[in-house]
Amino acid sequence: MxxxxxxxxxxxxxxxxxxxxxxxxxxxxxxxxxxxxxxxxxxxxxxxxxxxxxxxxxxxxxxxxxxxxxxxxxxxxxxxxxxxxxxxxxxxxxxxxxxxxxxxxxxxxxxxxxxxxxxxxxxxxxxxxxxxxxxxxxxxxxxxxxxxxxxxxxxxxxxxxxAGEERLGRETPVDPAGQEGLQVVETRPATKAELLNFFTRLETALTRSGFLYPPEKAPIMIRNLRNLFSRAALTEREVRTLHGIVSSLTREKRGAGEAE
Structure with missing residues (x-):
């Protein structure tokens, strides 16, 4: 044996x-x-x-x-x-x-x-x-x-x-074992194109709100924001959530302006 x-x-x-x-x-x-x-x-x-x-x-x-x-x-x-x-x-x-x-x-x-x-x-x-x-x-x-x-x-x-076993934790027919690293469930890592699209939209909203001020400091502030979100290893679903946050905030600002 x-x-x-x-x-x-x-x-x-x-x-x-x-x-x-x-x-x-x-x-x-x-x-x-x-x-x-x-x-x-x-x-x-x-x-x-x-x-x-x-x-x-x-x-x-x-x-x-x-x-x-x-x-x-x-x-x-x-x-x-x-x-x-x-x-x-x-x-x-x-x-x-x-x-x-x-x-x-x-x-x-x-x-x-x-x-x-x-x-x-x-x-x-x-x-x-x-x-x-x-x-x-x-x-x-x-x-x-x-x-x-x-x-x-x-x-x-x-x-x-x-022995080369790389699976982590419990494994069942409906719940696979874990693996070291970022766990992505029912989504995928965001592409750079998706991130860049979000960056553009965020920076446009921040410019309109007056956050990127004074103008001479705006490039450094933008670079820091891009680095922050790039480091976060965002998923495609998370990028969509961030788009929703920007949409909500810009709608709220427009509504407040109209009320005035």
Missing amino acids: TVHAPIVVLVHPQLGENIGAAARAMANFGLSELRLVEPRDGWPNPQAGRNASGADSIIEGARVFATVEEAIADLTYVLATTARRRDMIKPILTPETAARASAEKLAAGGRVGILFGPERTGLESDHVALADAIVMAPVNPRFASLNLAQAVLLVGYEWFKQ
Whole structure:
């Protein structure tokens, strides 16, 4: 079987709630295989399902092992997460570089696993010694402890970015996922011709109203206004709205003049 993502291995997890929260974090970022090494409260654990918030397939597919050695036996590259430097010669990776290394190993046909220790103590040094590299996150050194789900989420997030997923947020049949940058819904970016047409109309109205005064300063004022609206990255719909505002203001002024 080809494995397309790292396998999460929770070593001696204590609370079912934390296992469920970790499974939820896995589902958020495309990690689907969960292995447990001697969970303290046994397995299956109903609390895990309640806290997985829909990541049921991960909970139901979780495999339990008696030892770390058994849990990683079929893997070719293993990472150990820890917040403490260990007295051993071993590469230290950030979550980002660990994700890149994992992708390279997987692309070459390897099987990758990431070890996470128990909530209270973290991984034992004997478990870290079995890993190919250590993963340490850039956190506040005076408060470096992450809970189990946070650690899984942090590593999973970097993996998901490395895997090339560019969609943001929720995606449904009627609501597409977000993408970085300006979100244009049921409209399009305004063309330069549309902007120039608006500029001409606005500047004509401002000249008639006396705003562009004194005359010698008018070119600089016009340039600043054009820069302001150009920087706003207006859509075609927004330009039409601005035309409507100008129309409303000029009608109001004409009406007031007629009343006088």
